[in-house]
Amino acid sequence: MPNAFDVSNPPFDRLTAEEAVAFRAALDVGYFKPGETIVAAGAAADSLFVVIKGAVEERDGEELVALLGPNDSFDTRAIVEGAAAHSFIAREETLAYLAPKDLTLRLMRENARFGSFFYLDISRKLEAVARSQEEARSGSLMRTRIGDLFLHPAVYIDASDTIEFAGRKMQEIDSNTLFVRDGARIGIVTGMNLSKAVVLNGMKIDAPIGPIARYDIVALDEDEFVFMALIEMTKSNKRRVAVTRRGAYVGILEDIDLLGFLAGNAQVIAGRIDRATSTADLRTAAREIADQIRVLRRQDVRVEVIAEIVSDLNRRLMARTFQLLAPESLRAQACLIVMGSEGRGEQTMRTDQDNGLILAGPVDPASLNAFRREFTAALEDYGFPPCPGDVMVRNPFWSKPLADYMESFRRWIALPDENAHMNVAIFYDAAPVAGRVELLHEAKRALIGAVRDERAYLARFAHAVEAFETPIGFFNNLIASEGGGALDLKKGGIFPIVHGVRSLALEHGLLETSTDERIGRLAEKGVFREDFARDLKQSFHYLLALRLDSQLEQEKDRGALVKPAELSSVERDLLRDAFKVVKTFREILRRHFNLGMF
Amino acid sequence: MFARRIKRLFHQISLGDQSYRFMFEPPPDDDVVAFDCETTGLDVAKDDIVTIAAVKIRGARILASERFEAVARPDARMSAEAIKVHRLREADVEGGKLIFKVLPDFLHFVRGRPLVGYYLEFDVAMVDKYLLQLKGIELPNPMIEVSQMYYERKYGDAPPGTAIDLSFKAIVSDLGIPMLDQHDAFNDAMMTAMMYVTLKDMKERGVRIARARDSVRAPHGFGA
Structure with missing residues (x-):
């Protein structure tokens, strides 16, 4: 349709004005009735199709991999390679522009920018199908720069300073390496140099450092890639390289930190957290925790193990923050708790803070308020986004005496609106981090005692699993959402599992917080069969892994949304199996809690 | 409907220019033609066609790439009254940039194929107004509204x-x-x-x- 075709719609916006005129003039319009195959898998096509109205399903066999709507075009492979990878079927009454194959191919050849759009599209699809997961994950290793790693600070001493002074300095800055200024030249001295000088060569500790420093420094710019450091260390047989910025030394990269980046260095971070003497130290450690996730995933470490490591480090971080910021009186009187996914130990990528404080009794309001503010601000500073629902120590509702919590429980249960259900869910997942752990145990026992025999309450609580559909159809096909053909892993799979398991756990008065442990205990109690418990755990892990990979790939943009078209067929099979299990689980819940009555 | 058929027969017999016989012959294919005119107004007697566009439909495919599109210059002297008086001579003089030059191309594009339109009667009446003067016929095509x-x-x-x-x-x-x-x-x-x-x-x-x-x-x- 010469006049009406929208050339501002990519990739047609890359056509020149003349090309656009020719392209428009050549367009026909086709009508396709519901169920009609527009391009069959493996077939060639005479046209490129651009949807005007309606919806077209992109199918791989029975599997729906994408839903195309207005302005979407297909299928590049059918015109370039003469064989469509998938079939394209009209879902409803559909009108589409038909751009002649020959003209489209000519424009692709003559207009590189226009062409690249389609070739990229092909390569992206091929990659999604053939992608080796390993390769996708190791990508970041090749792109990470030295400046992104943990570096020890560049601290200088003078060549005339003593060995003892050097040793104390190293202790003070928690580093094994110092720069030594000897007139115009600069050298390096390490802890090992000091030990050898004193122990093996019998030097006195008040001897000057100058003679034992090494002046053949291996240095790399902070913009160099990490693998260059690895090569340099191997080549020169050094255990550290000096790092420069515009020629000046800015830090030291130790082999342990490099290896830590490559292999994960949870132990090292744990040590750093425990030795931290300020929230500034902790901020550095917090950044490293976040980096661990990518590193560990690259090693193909299973997502539940990553979650465990990350949760452990996060809790250490918060415990240390608590010790640093809370006044003595508060530390003896309070229990710091984490709730929600942090409490279950299932948080990998940071979502938001869910934390609180249980007090044994009244404390000095001024110091309590100061702590509330400082603690939440410190965590925010570490990179934990504030909780939109304000479930944070800062909020007095979530940092109050045990007796007040008990009062809240009574209210939540007596007036069970959506908010109250959420509060019960969040609190039931709480885990202690620091302070008087027994306060949380007491609170939880009270909460469980109040609800465990209340079947009507539990049913209403469990009912939230019905909030979202599991995106799997009658024939076990994946159902992508109308909009972008994406699946919501959280709503469709993760949430129903977590909340369903939580509801059953609450009913059985379990004190475990992680979904995995709860499933295990429920199976022991005979609520699930062993094999179903195993399926449920595996499905849960798979969904978490898929979500994590999706989050790592696009940082925080899309979160729990996954496009089936971007998955390999093996991944799609696994996803379908996982959703099937979720569907069965929901049926179990429906029967168990008699959810049909709502 | 019946009157239309009689008229069609009459026109077929009385068609002066036998080179337009194809209008009365069975169409060469199963295509239909969607068409629309833009006019200077809604009075068939007084107003003129400004543009005329037609597009073939083959099955479920709209052949937009083979469209017919023509612009007729509205001209004060070429009002319907004027045409009645001056008939073809005026058009000849003007060099055929007007509707009389456009119509033969349109007829060759459409041939005997069914016409598809929205309130088609008006567009057909507009065309017929000129066609009667030009060839002594009205559009004989089946109409799909x-x-x-x-x-x-x-x-x-x-x-x-x-x-x-x-x-x-x-x-x-x-x-x-x-x-x-x-x-x-x-x-x-x-x-x-x-x-x-x-x-x-x-x-x-x-x-x-x-x-x-x-x-x-x-x-x-x-x-x-």
Whole structure:
């Protein structure tokens, strides 16, 4: 349709004005009735199709991999390679522009920018199908720069300073390496140099450092890639390289930190957290925790193990923050708790803070308020986004005496609106981090005692699993959402599992917080069969892994949304199996809690 | 209908220029032609065609790339009255940039194929006005009225008293067809063609258009 075709719609916006005129003039319009195959898998096509109205399903066999709507075009492979990878079927009454194959191919050849759009599209699809997961994950290793790693600070001493002074300095800055200024030249001295000088060569500790420093420094710019450091260390047989910025030394990269980046260095971070003497130290450690996730995933470490490591480090971080910021009186009187996914130990990528404080009794309001503010601000500073629902120590509702919590429980249960259900869910997942752990145990026992025999309450609580559909159809096909053909892993799979398991756990008065442990205990109690418990755990892990990979790939943009078209067929099979299990689980819940009555 | 058939026969016999016999012969294929005119007004007797556009429809495919589109310069001297008086001589003098030069191309494009349009009668009457003067005939083609097709799909089973809206806008919106810039003969012909292919298929499948009693439309404009 010469006049009406929208050339501002990519990739047609890359056509020149003349090309656009020719392209428009050549367009026909086709009508396709519901169920009609527009391009069959493996077939060639005479046209490129651009949807005007309606919806077209992109199918791989029975599997729906994408839903195309207005302005979407297909299928590049059918015109370039003469064989469509998938079939394209009209879902409803559909009108589409038909751009002649020959003209489209000519424009692709003559207009590189226009062409690249389609070739990229092909390569992206091929990659999604053939992608080796390993390769996708190791990508970041090749792109990470030295400046992104943990570096020890560049601290200088003078060549005339003593060995003892050097040793104390190293202790003070928690580093094994110092720069030594000897007139115009600069050298390096390490802890090992000091030990050898004193122990093996019998030097006195008040001897000057100058003679034992090494002046053949291996240095790399902070913009160099990490693998260059690895090569340099191997080549020169050094255990550290000096790092420069515009020629000046800015830090030291130790082999342990490099290896830590490559292999994960949870132990090292744990040590750093425990030795931290300020929230500034902790901020550095917090950044490293976040980096661990990518590193560990690259090693193909299973997502539940990553979650465990990350949760452990996060809790250490918060415990240390608590010790640093809370006044003595508060530390003896309070229990710091984490709730929600942090409490279950299932948080990998940071979502938001869910934390609180249980007090044994009244404390000095001024110091309590100061702590509330400082603690939440410190965590925010570490990179934990504030909780939109304000479930944070800062909020007095979530940092109050045990007796007040008990009062809240009574209210939540007596007036069970959506908010109250959420509060019960969040609190039931709480885990202690620091302070008087027994306060949380007491609170939880009270909460469980109040609800465990209340079947009507539990049913209403469990009912939230019905909030979202599991995106799997009658024939076990994946159902992508109308909009972008994406699946919501959280709503469709993760949430129903977590909340369903939580509801059953609450009913059985379990004190475990992680979904995995709860499933295990429920199976022991005979609520699930062993094999179903195993399926449920595996499905849960798979969904978490898929979500994590999706989050790592696009940082925080899309979160729990996954496009089936971007998955390999093996991944799609696994996803379908996982959703099937979720569907069965929901049926179990429906029967168990008699959810049909709502 | 009967009168039209008689007229057709009469024109076929009285056709002065036998080179236009093809208008009365069976069409060369199963295509139909959607067409639309833009005119200077709505009075067939006084107003003139400004643009005329037509597009062939082959099965479910609208052959927009082989469209017919022509602009006729409206000219004060070429009012219907003027044409009556000056007939062909005036057109010859003007060099055929006017409707009389355009029409033969249009007829060759359309041939005997069925015409598809929205309130087609008006467009056909406009063309006939000139055609009678030019060739002594009126368009003999079968006519397919999309508003009639729409009426059948939507109101065919409506209880008496149902409010009926056959406006172009209503059809476009019910069928989910994109609203192109109107008052462009080609865009109107395209939209009409899209209505035709959609309604034809709905008829074949026996699908009806939901009447929005509570003014709630089905998400995609279609319903059972």
